[in-house]
Each structure stands twice: as C-alpha cells, then as structure tokens.
Amino acid sequence: DTEVTQTPKHLVMGMTNKKSLKCEQHMGHRAMYWYKQKAKKPPELMFVYSYEKLSINESVPSRFSPECPNSSLLNLHLHALQPEDSALYLCASSQMLLGQGASSSYNEQFFGPGTRLTVL
Amino acid sequence: GDSVTQMEGPVTLSEEAFLTINCTYTATGYPSLFWYVQYPGEGLQLLLKATKADDKGSNKGFEATYRKETTSFHLEKGSVQVSDSAVYFCALSSAGGFKTIFGAGTRLFVKA
Numbered sequence: 001d002t003e004v005t006q007t008p009k010h011l012v013m014g015m016t017n018k019k020s021l022k023c024e025q026h027m028g029h030r031a032m033y034w035y036k037q038k039a040k041k042p043p044e045l046m047f048v049y050s051y052e053k054l055s056i057n058e059s060v061p062s063r064f065s066p067e068c069p070n071s072s073l074l075n076l077h078l079h080a081l082q083p084e085d086s087a088l089y090l091c092a093s094s095q096m097l098l099g100q101g102a103s104s105s106y107n108e109q110f111f112g113p114g115t116r117l118t119v120l
Numbered sequence: 121g122d123s124v125t126q127m128e129g130p131v132t133l134s135e136e137a138f139l140t141i142n143c144t145y146t147a148t149g150y151p152s153l154f155w156y157v158q159y160p161g162e163g164l165q166l167l168l169k170a171t172k173a174d175d176k177g178s179n180k181g182f183e184a185t186y187r188k189e190t191t192s193f194h195l196e197k198g199s200v201q202v203s204d205s206a207v208y209f210c211a212l213s214s215a216g217g218f219k220t221i222f223g224a225g226t227r228l229f230v231k232a
Contacts (some may be wrong), residue, residue: 042222090163107213111163
C-alpha cells in the first residue's frame with residue numbers, strides 16, 4: 001500500500017467553526033507533514049512530525065493545531081479560521097532513505113490528494 | 121539558504137512536441153533532486169528523482185539528469201501527450217533534513 005489518504009476531500013466552514021482534517025498512511029513511514037497550497041503556488045510546509053513528535057512548526061498561527069495520535073495518523077484541528085486560510089491542505093509522509101552521495105540521505109515524500117478548504 | 125528556480129509558465133505545446141522545463145538549484149552539500157507533478161484537482165506525485173551527480177531519473181517517458189557542474193536538473197520528454205497537462209514542480213531535499221524546497225511550478229498545457 002503506497003497511498004496516503006485524506007478526509008474530507010472538501011470542507012466548507014465558518015470562521016467560528018471547529019473542524020478537523022485527517023490523514024492516514026500504512027507505508028510504515030515515520031515522518032508526516034502538513035502543507036498548505038494556495039492556487040498557482042507551490043506547497044508551503046506547515047508542520048513535520050517525526051516518530052509522532054512535532055519536529056518542525058513553520059511559525060503557523062495557533063488556530064491550526066496538529067496532532068499525531070500514532071505512527072499512521074495525522075490530524076489538523078482547525079478553529080477560528082480566516083477567509084485567507086482557504087486553500088488546499090496536503091498531507092505527506094516519508095521515510096528518510098540513504099542516498100549514494102557522501103553522508104547523504106534523502107526525503108522522498110508521498111502526498112495525499114488534499115482537502116480543499118473554504119472558509120466563509 | 122537552499123533554493124530552486126524553474127522556468128515560468130505556462131508552457132503550451134502541441135501533442136508529440138518535445139518538452140524541456142528548466143530547473144536550477146542552490147544548495148550546500150549533496151542535495152537530492154526531484155520532479156513532482158500535480159494534475160488538476162489532485163495532490164503531488166513524485167515523477168522522478170536523482171540522488172547524486174550524473175544520476176538520470178526517468179519515468180513515464182520523462183527524464184532529468186543531475187548536473188552538479190551547472191547545478192541543474194532539467195526535465196525533458198521527447199513526445200508529450202494531452203494527458204501530460206499538469207503543473208510540474210522541481211524540488212530538492214538537503215542531506216539529513218526533513219524539508220523539501222519546491223520551485224514555483226511550471227504549468228504545462230498540451231493541445232491535441
């Protein structure tokens with residue numbers, strides 16, 4: 001199974017709502033990621049979990065709250081979002097792999113299909 | 121810091137035309153290089169990768185060669201199809217890190 005799944009596919013929420021995005025992978029990957037992608041832009045990294053611990057938070061506002069309940073699941077809890085938070089939210093996972101350069105390793109990420117979020 | 125620069129689009133080609141999308145990078149050490157593709161309404165898919173200098177990644181008729189002397193990883197395909205219409209992202213991953221640096225993306229339109 002080389003798939004990353006995300007639910008829901010689409011989400012519309014008001015600025016006072018609380019909702020959650022879910023991501024799941026069964027490839028045994030120990031790193032999982034949340035990205036935000038605006039139209040016609042590359043993905044922007046939000047959070048990285050490594051071995052279920054938060055490793056990177058790219059100065060994301062606290063209205064986004066990640067959670068990694070186990071090695072296969074990643075959630076993103078949303079609260080009091082703004083209309084400018086409307087975007088495609090992508091989940092990814094990876095296993096750090098050894099490259100063939102001197103002391104190199106590389107990070108091949110597998111992406112889910114994304115959740116299209118609209119904040120009204 | 122590390123960065124990736126790729127040619128601006130959109131690129132519009134007729135079916136069976138030759139495709140080149142230029143990508144250059146700036147990085148310390150020995151980064152690994154990737155091309156990802158994003159079809160309309162979907163997430164990103166890894167198209168090909170190269171982990172050391174002179175490696176050639178290839179997949180689905182696409183190729184790219186890791187050129188350390190010119191810090192480039194240009195994407196090529198000999199004969200594009202309408203189904204290749206998508207956005208293509210060049211990316212790098214630095215040794216030992218979790219961050220992947222993406223280029224701005226190049227949108228490709230292929231006309232029948």
